[in-house]
Amino acid sequence: MNNIQNILRNNKLSVTEGRKKILQLFLNTEGALAHSDIEKGAGENFDRVTIYRTLHSFVEKGIIHAIPSADNSIKYALCKDECGEGHHHDHHVHLVCSVCQKTLCLDEVVVPIVNFPAGYCIKNIEVVANGICKQCNS
Amino acid sequence: MNNIQNILRNNKLSVTEGRKKILQLFLNTEGALAHSDIEKGAGENFDRVTIYRTLHSFVEKGIIHAIPSADNSIKYALCKDECGEGHHHDHHVHLVCSVCQKTLCLDEVVVPIVNFPAGYCIKNIEVVANGICKQCNS
């Protein structure tokens, strides 16, 4: 029935107003959200600390993943399927659009195989592309 | 003769104590530096604001490049050759070592070609790998 409650329950998180509202925001939003986006979008009577803590536990549980950036503005987006507590498996590429400024998960674009010289042990790879998204390019 | 002075002069930056000291730090360091590393490494009597402004102008001139991260701790590393005012051409992969915590430019590992669906226009791609570096892995 209630999608949001289920997601929280399945991840052994108690169902609170804050978590529901933030998760709802992610489900309603195309593109990734920064902490500040949530602060604005989640209504006034929301403590910043709660948002930090909620984002942290969502990441920990594998509900959302963090997308790196080179300008101190981490964004977060919903994980798809197989992510769970402790292990993320988001093998897709991200796009930061220079026109609409959105950060998008391109689920259909898979992180390529990169050959490292002998001696390195690679755990995972993040790919962030800068460019123009489909919508803005037409 | 003086390598550091030349770099600054070639980039039309006046040669000041601050810039020399920060550039020296980069030249002496294996791995990328965060703002805080520079704050510690550059001596006490150094204004934080000067470091911010120096890093910004170095990036702008193509002397250093910023390396994205998912934990709000941008690092900077020296650019190699062809970077100049306005255009960076750092087509290498970065590695964040989970043991020594260093962020390394792997100049010999080139950013792979990624196929995007039609409609996107890609300007550049950042690749950051997490794993264990050669030194820590032996």
Next chain:
DNA sequence: CAAATAATTGCAACAATGTTGCTATTTTTG
């Protein structure tokens, strides 16, 4: 369902990081 227990929230206080305007100092130019 109500009480007991467990978990989360908001608050306050604080630390760390980043920005801006202005003046004094330093660097470059001629």
Next chain:
DNA sequence: CAAAAATAGCAACATTGTTGCAATTATTTG
């Protein structure tokens, strides 16, 4: 070396992130 231009340091402020704790809310238990 003097004049002009650029930079550094300072102060004040804004933004972002962290921690401890008491009050509130959610879950479990009987």
